[in-house]
Amino acid sequence: MSADLTFRQPTEADHARVLAALGPWWGGLKGEAGARERASLVPRLYFQHFTTFSRLAERPDGTLAAFLIGFVSQTDPSVAYIHFVGVDPQLHGQGIGRSLYEWFFGRVRESGVLKVKCITSPQNTGSRAYHARLGFEVSEVLPDYDGPGLDRVAFTRSLAAEPA
Numbered sequence: 119m120s121a122d123l124t125f126r127q128p129t130e131a132d133h134a135r136v137l138a139a140l141g142p143w144w145g146g147l148k149g150e151a152g153a154r155e156r157a158s159l160v161p162r163l164y165f166q167h168f169t170t171f172s173r174l175a176e177r178p179d180g181t182l183a184a185f186l187i188g189f190v191s192q193t194d195p196s197v198a199y200i201h202f203v204g205v206d207p208q209l210h211g212q213g214i215g216r217s218l219y220e221w222f223f224g225r226v227r228e229s230g231v232l233k234v235k236c237i238t239s240p241q242n243t244g245s246r247a248y249h250a251r252l253g254f255e256v257s258e259v260l261p262d263y264d265g266p267g268l269d270r271v272a273f274t275r276s277l278a279a280e281p282a
């Protein structure tokens with residue numbers, strides 16, 4: 119993995135540049151409508167109230183390299199949820215996504231989490247392959263999961279059997 123990245127907890131000041139990455143970093147997935155849909159899923163509140171288990175990576179010049187937005191469930195503290203993850207396409211395939219996830223698994227495990235969940239669009243074949251590679255069970259396509267026309271694929275990974 120690229121050794122010159124700095125990892126830290128995001129702040130509210132990071133919101134705009136993460137939003138700016140949601141189009142290009144997703145390779146234009148589902149066009150303009152897809153970029154708008156993703157932006158609507160990442161409001162400022164994630165950078166105000168959900169940063170404890172989130173992570174952001176920067177290059178030495180301060181440009182954004184990667185981010186993960188995740189949290190422990192308020193409803194079930196044995197479950198954690200990864201809401202969004204993105205790695206700059208110039209840095210794909212270098213283990214940065216895996217490193218963000220492994221950091222998250224370690225942090226939430228310390229809080230008693232036994233299971234990690236997340237979802238993606240059925241069209242996001244890269245995300246499906248990546249999550250399968252990281253040990254997530256991959257569901258069938260779940261029609262209208264997030265509302266009419268908003269089908270999703272769900273991922274679940276147990277943390278229970280791994281060392282603390």
Ligand SMILES: CC(C)(COP(=O)(O)OP(=O)(O)OC[C@H]1O[C@@H](n2cnc3c(N)ncnc32)[C@H](O)[C@@H]1OP(=O)(O)O)[C@@H](O)C(=O)NCCC(=O)NCCS
Binds near residue numbers: 206210214242244249
């Ligand atoms: C999905 C994403 C985060 C992966 O980040 P990354 O840093 O390139 O992934 P890594 O290099 O850590 O790869 C981890 C493993 O997944 C595999 N993998 C990653 N992307 C893959 C792909 N598109 N197809 C198949 N396997 C893939 C890698 O081969 C690697 O396996 P290995 O460790 O056994 O060699 C990145 O491609 C991305 O930002 N995509 C656009 C945003 C997105 O779709 N986010 C997820 C939905 S919210």
